[in-house]
Amino acid sequence: MNHLNIEDHIMLTSHLYSSGPYTQIVPQQGEYKKPKRRRNKKCRGGESGAFDAHKKRKLSDEQVNMLEQSFGNEHKLESERKDKLALELGLDPRQVAVWFQNRRARWKNKKLEEEYSNLKKAHEATTLEKCLLETEVLKLKEQLSEAEKEIQILKHTDRVSSNSPSSSQQSQSMEAVVDPPFFGEFQVDGYDDDVFYVPETHYINGMEWINLYI
Amino acid sequence: MNHLNIEDHIMLTSHLYSSGPYTQIVPQQGEYKKPKRRRNKKCRGGESGAFDAHKKRKLSDEQVNMLEQSFGNEHKLESERKDKLALELGLDPRQVAVWFQNRRARWKNKKLEEEYSNLKKAHEATTLEKCLLETEVLKLKEQLSEAEKEIQILKHTDRVSSNSPSSSQQSQSMEAVVDPPFFGEFQVDGYDDDVFYVPETHYINGMEWINLYI
């Protein structure tokens, strides 16, 4: 019922072509898989009958496949290729050009989504690593604290029995443990308008390693 | 020079309207800020005269503003609002619906780009923090190592004088220092490809998801 105006951009491509009326509007795919529900209401555009005589739409699968393949080889489209394709497919060169424009735009979008998801994975992985590192820092600090305690004890027992110096490193270590957490203030501060490189990280193999820690 | 076919979808909206031919194609914006270079070639579309009589294009600023405002309030569009807008703007309700559809799509894309840039910043910040933490871990390990050395020395002097146990924590600490660095293998590994800029950093708004894993 639909697809009435098969006569469309006809005569756009006034090249001589054996296939006659060019495979433009192509009802194609005669199957009609799922008739489902068509938009029957408000068959707008038909109001005044011979109106809207421009039902453009849908290049045939053949055409799209060819274009797609061509696009795969090279996203750019030189006049040469354009005209060749147009001839081969029975399309207006203009249509070929437009198709490529739109295809590039689509491609760009898809790429963005892709990169987003990659970045997300990378971010998650990095965040997790950061967490683990934080945990490790805490653990190390505790161990260090223990060690320092131990040293205090040992030194104390030393003091009553014999007298061993070796104080230089010791006090240093102590300080590190007692002092402010070493981090926390100086964080960024110097990394402001400065930029530096960071591995783009596309796909960090996986997060499988996580299972070892969770 | 351009904008020839002002006569367009006229009669599409056959509602009665005082503004006559509806403010469709609108040359509008008489300013002509930057005339620059116009596309003068191939004024296609007019080829065979009454062909392609669908030069649609460009709702007036008025119309767009209204639509935009309406969209700001609510991305969804109920029949009611649709019809109201259509009447107010002198458009076919269909056009209003289409406008909203396209607007939603555009919005989605913009949002994606936004989120991408946010995520990138967050990732950069996290990466930096991770680096700092790695540094800290190394430093702490070194300190711990020093402390352990100290303990060994003290214990040795002890052995000749008195005998202090306190072995449990001690051996644990030792192990931590001697053992594989806990990290260090799974590091990165895939960070070789391309790189991207890391400006700023600061403000990681949301790492809340972490709590789900820890």
Next chain:
DNA sequence: ACTTGTTTTGTAATAATATTA
């Protein structure tokens, strides 16, 4: 500078499908 041709970006419209009331 001026023209010509192409790419990018944004907008309008159509169609097919999915969702929902």
Next chain:
DNA sequence: ATAATATTATTACAAAACAAG
């Protein structure tokens, strides 16, 4: 099940930015 709306993908046009010539 049906009709209205939403979503997704396509086709097309136009304007601005660029690049040769």
